[in-house]
Amino acid sequence: MYTGNRRIRQIGMVVVVGMAMSWGIATMAGGMTHSMAEDGHTTPPDSGGVPTGIEIHWDTLQRKGCRGDNWCMTWAADDNIYTMMDDGGGFHAYKPAWGTRLWRICGNEDFAAEQAVPVPGWPFTDMSSPFYGYGTYSVQGRIYTWLWKSETDKGYRRPVANRLLYTDDFGKTFFRWDGTEVTAANFSDTGKESFFFYREDPRPKAGREA
Template identity: 35%
Template structure:
């Protein structure tokens, strides 16, 4: 409030005393009728001035809020005419934007280049734009072959020229869940050489065919391993057994602070999303990780004690038909969108087993494609949220009623200058005419999406 208005209010208060509305009754009786009329007119003027001032402030605030809201997402347009399917087989497709300008993508359970060798997990380099990229294998990355143990890759990130890749261990040699823990791999020379990093920051060189180093699941090898689990209907599952990094542009150049942010569904309650953070120079030391532990007046709180973890965001546990999502749900893809100055998150749920119940039998079933998966989009000003939904559907269909979609991802690189156009990548377990699953569209699926803003 300015000084002139303050002076007017003080004068108004004195005049109220003079009118006999408040204050000394003896003094009030001495004020004649003409004086009261003059003072009354002045009070009306002051009141009008105050009303004008308040209305002007409110309008200014509304204009400011309106301008801010106009930048916020309000919906999604799926540009189905841009659907592109690339390569042979594979799924999951976590990706990061490397220092050299290329994208490195993690693939699971496939032979993307159709070379006659199936991998449980492998990584590839994408060079070029969204419509003309070429794919090449990363020759010296450890080869998690199909005939080996069950390893699947998810969180992958490039920061300060170092590439990190988390690889998760299944319950047995084939696809099965929930995951038991993660091994951390890193390369300091753009993928030419790879090392295992244990929770103490100790490294071990891993050659592509070093079976002993790849398969070792001893405590000294694993970054997370069967720790701090919770129970779902009597069966245990573990936090941070698979994960996704928040992608901050090329080689972490768009980061707003010194931290890396790593999301993971709570194993036994996958709809509850967990979050860890660590200084970007300290990721290799597990004891330096901090875990989201709650909100304090809108600000996140953090703890180095993982047992104090709390959900930073809660997704649906089931849909409106009481069909429950299973454990392999809600791994997010979070990307910084510089055009909108917002973080955009996509995620989805896969339905539990054949009966879609919350029993351990269905929740942990290796089969999660009785129906096509759900799909949602959220935005936030911060890497840690809070997150606001701007699109969600219980059953997402890309271009065919028989799609069985899952694991949606956003490219951290292919974003329009104004931020409204992004590229969605997803997996599909669609059946063929014989009923065999993962037979049609079981490969890289991509589509342009347009973010609709508030008008």
């Protein structure tokens, strides 16, 4: 939708409110106008293509699930949404509380709790775990996710290491970037060789090792 020379773009969005997932709609206003060529391709946005504001449509807000945070998500090749939850029970119950867990969501924004299903290949960790799942991306049928480790062996502190994981079967099995299969036994490995990045910057920061 356009207003004069301004384009109003409607976007679906997820907002984390009160440690549970909330789903709603927002509109973004700005000068991001694109001209359409005869071959169907768009030209790059003009130099004034910077958003000038956002309006959240609170009347569309839907609260989902029980408890959890972060909810990094991706739209996968099976036409479902995959989202990474940390510190919570998820969509069906408050207990058991997982440290981190990957969920599959079927349907549209009106999905019911029973349409949110945890993937079977993600090992259990409790909330004392130093591992947290974040960036989740689907590329050509493969789902990638970052698993980072706190500087302590229990609980949440600043991250010092990252492990890149992927699945080719939508969460039935997971592998590390080097092809090592993820199991319940090795999921919580803390050895340097088990990480994609590990304290990469040797320079001291604020008097501490990076």
